[in-house]
Amino acid sequence: MRVYIHGRGLAGSWLAYELHRRGVEVLVFDPHPAENASRVAAGLINPTTGSRPKSTWRSEVLLPFAREAYGAIEREIGASVWTPRVIRRVFLTEKDATLWSLADQRGVGVQWTPLKESAVDGVSLPYGGVEYAGATVNTNALIDGIGALLERDGCLAADTLRAADADVNVWCHGWRAASDARWSWLPFQPVKGEILDAVIDGPPLNAVYIRGIWIVPSSEQHIRIGSTHDWDDLTEQPTDHGRRTLVEKARVILGREVHVTGQRAGIRPAARSKRPYIGLHPEDPSQAIINGLGAKGSLWAPWAARQLADLLLEGKPVDNEVDVQQWWNV
Template identity: 35%
Template sequence: MRHMLDMTLTTQASFILTLPPMTDCDFIVVGHGIAGATLAYVLRERGHRVLVYDPGQANSASNVAAGLMNPVAGKRFALTWRAAELLPFAATFYRGLEQRYQQSFFTETLILKLFASLEEQNAVLARSADHPWGDFLADLATADPQLPGVHGPFGGAWLRHGGHVAVRELLAAMEAEGARDGWLRRETFDWTRLVTNADGATYAAQVRARHVICCEGAAAVHNPYFNWLPLTPNQGEVLDVECQGLSASQVLNRGAYVVPMGAGQFRVGATYKWPPFANGPTDAGREELTARLAVITDQPFAVLKQRAGVRPAVRDRKPLLGPHPTVPALSFCGGYGSKGVMMAPRLAVLLADWLAGQAEIWPDTSLQRYAALRPV
């Protein structure tokens, strides 16, 4: 009996000795799309110890996106939410990342929003007297702009201070740094293994952190702490096409965006589809986007690639940012929809400031506006 007890104690001691050491960090960021990547970058730049968990999905919304930053949205030509603050902030932020990684990611360019009809042209001209677009409107063209390969018989609105970001390439550069420096873990975060208390959180009995931020994008609908938020994921498809006869000196927009990628290639998007989602790109998505491109140009084009991803949209088209109502160690950052590239830098800084006790979360982004939806 004594021999058996000694063996049991020895086995237990051996098991305890072989446990991996506890890792301490300031913040765990779950997700490394554009929301998580920008937030983790801001926190690291401020000297915090950050650990990022991301499974590495090639078809994530951020990897599929064209990275367009557009000050005017939709058929109503409405000024994008907080555009005057978000756009210049984002441009400066991405230029800083270009310097850090010695790569080109951000292209500031004019956007030509083509009028679909004479009625649309007249409606925009009537609205322009009140200057609703501020400094973002460079010019209103009432005649065909005569651009190579562009069909624009009703003219269009020339918009400035916008552009596009090579999101896939940017995330790849940041991920390479994370793999090298050890702050990026290529694994799916298991929320059932998270234990929180007043002082912070412990994950998988191996990592201690002051705070954990969910940046999971559309996957947050399955998060046990945040699944009450009104995220309404929608699937978008994009095409990469070659069209050598089409002007590449601007972004084009009429029912679809056409973003120049260089060497006569363009990214065309995007579709909006509500659940249930197809498993990847669809024939219907391809047909819809090629039909939209054929309205913009009469030049021949070839489809080179087709991708699909799921965006994390919110019912009121505003992002979701800030602390969990009852779990002090948790926060949420996301719900950017199709505006992630433009929103992410400023909101990352806002959340980092809040975490440092230096700012308040904007009311129109706060999770509190949906507090009534949380189960009691």
């Protein structure tokens, strides 16, 4: 089987790797492989979502799946991409503290430990907080590592691929799918996000801090702060407003100054259903898609790639919560 993959962010990279290792003839093309949401992302894998005690969709299955998949790919590409992290959720109000103290950990499906100290890493915790296990993925190392492997084996195309030459074309083109007539019937909701690189004074952070935004330590005094959500401005340009918003929120959490050293923006390919979109086009099974990775690309991409590869190679149906067929003619 010959498969053409259009797009080389997290979705296209993972799919190319999955099909290539299973012996499929793969060719990948991306006109701008260095500029996409995947390369802007901080790669945070957080098993909870929102400010309430709620687990991320299927995190009990997808987190162990991702841990194993990233471990295997690290051995394959010879680069470290997965870093286990302690995530500390800081409460900013009494209500936060009550919500989390009343929640049943087993019911939520995430194990956390209450933070009893009044401050940690110099971050004051007037209402307390909780900590639990998560991870970050170095998305650039991952995409570059898979890219090198594909290039070595002649699987990277230098020019646009002629769809008619492949048995299957898989579209992994991120938020641009929303304006592609072939796929625009899927309910997309692209969201711009901005992220800052910054330096802090005072004690270094030994964990990821979360409250509305996230703060990920990268080295000693260096941190990344993200991210904003804008549904109206779908340009990939950083803005003053985005920068101010993130700096102000980070100051509230950290209780100290942050000095911005860099700023980037990207568009998340988000789905209204808040689930990935995976599967074959209902009218043309030679066209397939992986999209809708939203804010969870690092967690969802390896699983999404396995789902589509199993469908293409073994005829195994895609999980019906994510199969694109359910959105046709809705």
